[in-house]
Amino acid sequence: MAPLKSLERDYPLIDSTFQNFCASHGIFTVEDFLIHDLYLLAVLAEQHNNSEKLKQGITQVLSIIESRCRPWLNGLELLDDVEQNKHALSTGCERIDAFLQGGIREGYLTELVGPSSCGKTQVCLQTASNVARKYSGRVMYFDSGNSFSSKRIVEFVSQMSDPANNQANRTIQQVMKSIVCHSIFDIFTLLDLLHQLKNSLRSQMGCQVRMLIIDSISSLISPVLGGSGAHGHALMVTAGFLLKELAHENNLAVLVTNHMVAGEVGVSKPALGESWKNIPHVRLLLSRDHVTNISSMSILKHPCLATGKSAEFVIRRGP
Template identity: 45%
Template sequence: MNEDQPSVENGCVLWSNGMDLFKDAAERNNFLPTGLEGIDMLLGGGLRKGHLTEITGQSSSGKTQVCLYSASHVAARHMGVVLYLDTSNSFSPSRIAHIVDELPISLIKEPKDMRLKRVMSSIVCESVFDVFALFEVLDQLEASMNDKVNSGGNKICLLIIDSVSSLLAPIIGGKNSQGRSMMISVAMILKKLADKHNLSVLVTNHTVGGNGAPKPALGESWKAVPHVRLMISRDHGSNMYTATVLKHTLLASGRHMKFVVP
């Protein structure tokens, strides 16, 4: 076996020395952790800065859990501010509190009450219920990121949209070319923000039925947008999940890893 290639055991990807391909980049702070070990191992460190990562899956497959864990861990580890755009009232402060409470004291050395207060102050949640509101928020974000005063620990490092498909799917049905143009505009703004300001952008997307297995929504035009696309599924009746690579700049499709959501 080539030492720079992963092996598979019991359905899980196992890295040997190939993990070194990612470790150096992670040590240079090019990744933000999701806090879910299987996903972070699969992606070689977590959500890559400058990239747009999409989490897709069926209803109740764990997409929002990935978003909440990512927001919690990035904020808890003093990595910067998280902007969380909630499109379906799925953001849960109580779930954030539970996740933060589980963090080991060796990771975050501060009293739990102080930790939670700091984490919540570092996660900015805004409700966004249509694409026009999304454009407005993204325009404001770009203006604030261009402001030279916004720097250091107050800088937004992670942008989450849960879910982008609930905003875009209603405008791209039928022969509505204007809707598709708006979708592409959203994609261009998100990728520009990620690249110019070294953000990690994390979006969720639902799946649609078809001939065979469910596939990510929003069609072929959107398919080219994410740098990384993961399919999330949940083992029936358990807290065990599987993340499968559908698209990645470095990994072949089909690689997967189990992970647990406590």
């Protein structure tokens, strides 16, 4: 989350006095500012000797936020953006690619939800392997459950490579260098890394990033959702909209995984609740028959494909 202190250098009104006033009311970042009752904040500012300056600071922060909002686009501009920039990245599984009309789409936040051991991580690893092998640019892989497997990446690359190709080892090395893995275990580290990535992409430093994978996002968010406070909910929404912003502004394909929890009358449902349900552009439900090893993917939400549509496939195991 962007701290208010980061604005101080360019905006003198957001000085230490203003920051201390905000901090006394639990406001440390721009995101905290947005979810606070601004009318109440203005009333509280009235009680201070330098109330006018504090209210000017509130207005200053609001104007900064407004100036950084994206301009409105008409339908033709949005269509051009989709056709020119929002391409699909192949997952490496022909059945999944055909089902999704090409694969995981750039510019979208795609969520893969399913019960434990249904193959979510395997889909992520295969997708990361294929994107790193087939496209220029890096794959950022945020691992929250110690489930990232370099060995499995090598297996996938070997399966997708021509056995007669003498360059197989070079391809494996290139793929492994193109996948940047971070182990993260809390929502605050995730938000920090997302802001670092946002700044890096904005400044065009380093290699192009084609895909961001978070396996799993629910294990990072669920621990802060307990209790009756709104702070955990605000963190979840902040993470979700930051991911969507990264995807849209940088034509980045974002893939996250989510687990299942018990719902009404024993029926499982995706974790993170109703508020999160509306954040991803695409929601895909994954299941697997552990006897036949056949996986099934169905659409819970998609801007282009019919809800309820499904397909079966098999994730190839290693040699």
